Amino acid sequence: MKSTLQWLARQTWFQVLFWTLVLIGAWEAGATLVEMTKRMPANIMPHLYQILQAAFSGQEVSGGMTATQVVLKASAATLGRAFLGFLLGALAGYMLAFLMKLSGVIEKMIFPYLMLIQLIPVLGLAPIILAITGNINSSRLVIAAILSFYPVATNTLAGFKSVEKDKYDLMATYAAKKRNMFLKVLIPQSIPYFFTGLKVAAPMAVTASILVDTLQGDGGLGCILSQALKHAMSIYVFWLIVFFSAFVGIFSSILIHWVELLVTPGVVVNLLRKLSIGKEAGAYGRKNEKVQKKKKYPSSVV
Amino acid sequence: MEGLTSTSGEIVAREIGVTFQDNAGRDVQAITNINMAIKKGEFISLLGPSGCGKTTLLRCVADLQEPTEGELWVEGMTPKEARLQHKFGFVFQQPVLFDWRTVKKNVELPLEMMYQTKKQRGDRAEKMLELVGLSAFKDHYPRQLSGGMQQRVNIARAFGIKPDILLMDEPFSALDEFTKEKLHEDLLRIWRKTNKTVLFVTHNIQEAVFLSDRICVLSPHPGRLSAIVDVDLPRPRTLEMKESEHFNELVKIVKNSFEGGSFS
Numbered sequence: 001m002k003s004t005l006q007w008l009a010r011q012t013w014f015q016v017l018f019w020t021l022v023l024i025g026a027w028e029a030g031a032t033l034v035e036m037t038k039r040m041p042a043n044i045m046p047h048l049y050q051i052l053q054a055a056f057s058g059q060e061v062s063g064g065m066t067a068t069q070v071v072l073k074a075s076a077a078t079l080g081r082a083f084l085g086f087l088l089g090a091l092a093g094y095m096l097a098f099l100m101k102l103s104g105v106i107e108k109m110i111f112p113y114l115m116l117i118q119l120i121p122v123l124g125l126a127p128i129i130l131a132i133t134g135n136i137n138s139s140r141l142v143i144a145a146i147l148s149f150y151p152v153a154t155n156t157l158a159g160f161k162s163v164e165k166d167k168y169d170l171m172a173t174y175a176a177k178k179r180n181m182f183l184k185v186l187i188p189q190s191i192p193y194f195f196t197g198l199k200v201a202a203p204m205a206v207t208a209s210i211l212v213d214t215l216q217g218d219g220g221l222g223c224i225l226s227q228a229l230k231h232a233m234s235i236y237v238f239w240l241i242v243f244f245s246a247f248v249g250i251f252s253s254i255l256i257h258w259v260e261l262l263v264t265p266g267v268v269v270n271l272l273r274k275l276s277i278g279k280e281a282g283a284y285g286r287k288n289e290k291v292q293k294k295k296k297y298p299s300s301v302v
Numbered sequence: 303m304e305g306l307t308s309t310s311g312e313i314v315a316r317e318i319g320v321t322f323q324d325n326a327g328r329d330v331q332a333i334t335n336i337n338m339a340i341k342k343g344e345f346i347s348l349l350g351p352s353g354c355g356k357t358t359l360l361r362c363v364a365d366l367q368e369p370t371e372g373e374l375w376v377e378g379m380t381p382k383e384a385r386l387q388h389k390f391g392f393v394f395q396q397p398v399l400f401d402w403r404t405v406k407k408n409v410e411l412p413l414e415m416m417y418q419t420k421k422q423r424g425d426r427a428e429k430m431l432e433l434v435g436l437s438a439f440k441d442h443y444p445r446q447l448s449g450g451m452q453q454r455v456n457i458a459r460a461f462g463i464k465p466d467i468l469l470m471d472e473p474f475s476a477l478d479e480f481t482k483e484k485l486h487e488d489l490l491r492i493w494r495k496t497n498k499t500v501l502f503v504t505h506n507i508q509e510a511v512f513l514s515d516r517i518c519v520l521s522p523h524p525g526r527l528s529a530i531v532d533v534d535l536p537r538p539r540t541l542e543m544k545e546s547e548h549f550n551e552l553v554k555i556v557k558n559s560f561e562g563g564s565f566s
Contacts, residue, residue: 166398169366173392174412174463175385184411188402265402266443 024048042235051243054236061234070224070233071240074213078220079248081137082209085144089205090198092145093152100153101160101186111157118150126212136218143212144205151204152197159193160186195260202256203249210245221245312377312467312499313340313363319371320358331524332358336372338518338527342466345493345500347510347517349556355525356503357471363501364392364469377466388416390467391460395475397452399444406431406440409459416463430458433492450481454488461492467499474509483541486512490539511552512539519559529559 008014027048034045042050054067061067096114100107122143129146130139163186171181213222221241228238261267318336321329333355340346348356361367362374365381376384384390399408409427418426431437434454444452453473460468474482490513493500504510510517514533521528533552535543543549 164398166394166396167400170392170394170398172366173364173385173390174415175388176415180415184414185400188400191402266404 043229046236046239051236051239054234055240061237067234067237067240070237071221071244074219074221074224074241075244075248077137077218078140078209078213078222079206081140082144082205085141085209086148086202086205088141089145089148090152090201093149093197093201094156094194096149096153097156097160097190100157107157114150114153117146122147122208122211126208126215130212130215136212136216136220139215140209140212140220143208147204147208148198148201151200152194155193155197155200156190159190162193163189191263192260195256198256199253202252206245206249206252210241312342312344313501314338314375315359315363315372316374317372318359318362318369318374320355320362320367321370333520333525334371336525336527338530340499340501342499343497345502345513345515347502347504347514348520349504349507349510349517350520350525350560351505351522353525354520354522356505356520358525359520360469360471360501360503364390366392384467388412388463389465390469391463391465393456393460393468393470393473395472397444397449397456399452399455401444404441404443405436405447405455408444408455409462412459412463426462427458430462431455433461433495434458434488448481450477450485453477453485457485457489457492461496461498465498467501468493470500470502472503472505475504475506482509487541489513490537494538507553507556508544511535511549511556512544517556519556521560529556531556531559 027045031041031045031047035041035047056068058066062070065073096110100111125146126139126143129142130136133139133142167185167189168181171185176184210220210222210225213220213224214226216223221244224233225238225241227233228235228241315336315338319334320332322332324330336359338346348359350356358367362369363376363381365385374381377389379387379389400411403411406424406427409430410423413423413426428437428440431440434457436451436454436458439447439451444455447455453476456473460470474485477485486509502510502513511533512535517531517533518527519529519531520526531552535549535552
């Protein structure tokens, strides 16, 4: 009995299931408590089934669309721009990190001020950007880019700086040119750091775009969200957006993690090897490999 | 000291000194007045306690830093010219492998910068890996290898560029005794086969005696050459020689040649 529990606790699927159930339980307990106070429970913490009901009911909430349709249509505008802005910001961030690595002068000039951008609250920055671009779509894009830019730039720069002195020395003994130092050492070593930056940046880009939406009534997620809060449409639309954007934020990070695995050397190969265990070719190949090692290299393998 | 002050040889140092400034701005002499001449095909150890400047001297030969005094010649060239012409391979204490490259691709790295074709690079890398007994692991990644195997890859990579000279900076000091002994034998085997000049930095007296033709003993504060000990053990060396009386005698001679206290 005890060992079965221990085995379960080590399984990833069980951990996920366990915490999902705990979260649902906590939420429902909270919702029940809130319901008992009778103070607009739907605003504070509705039951999960109510939210699900709103998501799947065919009832029209606005302009002949159901709640889910409203959310999806709004998210197309918001998330589309957020994604573009994220890509632009990531690209700019990587390039700036590259420039800062290339030149110490540029780093000293720019790096301290980079942080300033990060320190200005989006709420303060957004109206200014909106005023400059004059267009909510461009604003979403620019804000998402600005917010993505910083974590990507700093993490990538940290990646460049993580290259050890030994590696510089080694490349020097090969008489390596600066170009090769970047191509063969600095850039490959910075990639995992770059992805860390992306993982931080992606949910931020989503959040920022939604926030920018609230400034102008042009049908983005944030716009619908504030309308729902003001009871211009069903409050469950608000909850749908909350959950939906949370999932998008989490999923964006997971998606980046997958892309990272794809580009990490060796990972895909190992995965394929694992998948082919049990299949004839795979099992045969592995067994044979081991025997071969033992036979051919008896003493030299330390 | 005779023979080491001569001017001909593969590596020649004349009155080499390195002075650097510490954090307080004071001049500190790392090494001073080093004279040596290393013949082609010789296996020379630079032996001394930490702080004696042996690594500094090696780095000067490799042009990774410049001596503040004296002259250095590598194959009749300045260290910089020798470096640009890939005259030497350098083996660091750490394996310095690239995580994102397979073992084979790690060995190929320096060859990529020497404009060899893909086929040439691949053949050369495989040959080198065979020499260090790692052919079966060519498609593995460094993280999948033990410390001893990683150091083998490092050595294969250094030999891969066909250098005339091999500069080794305490390459085995992070390894356990068993692995170290195995690698000693392998290194000597490859050395005999390829006929390189080796300059080997170590703080391990037994290691220096077992491997070398001659040992340059360095004493610290400031780092200086205090003795040169000829090791007349026959080649090829075998592990049994370490038990012999003559071996222990040589170890004793080396120990006693340190200036300013014994070496412990």
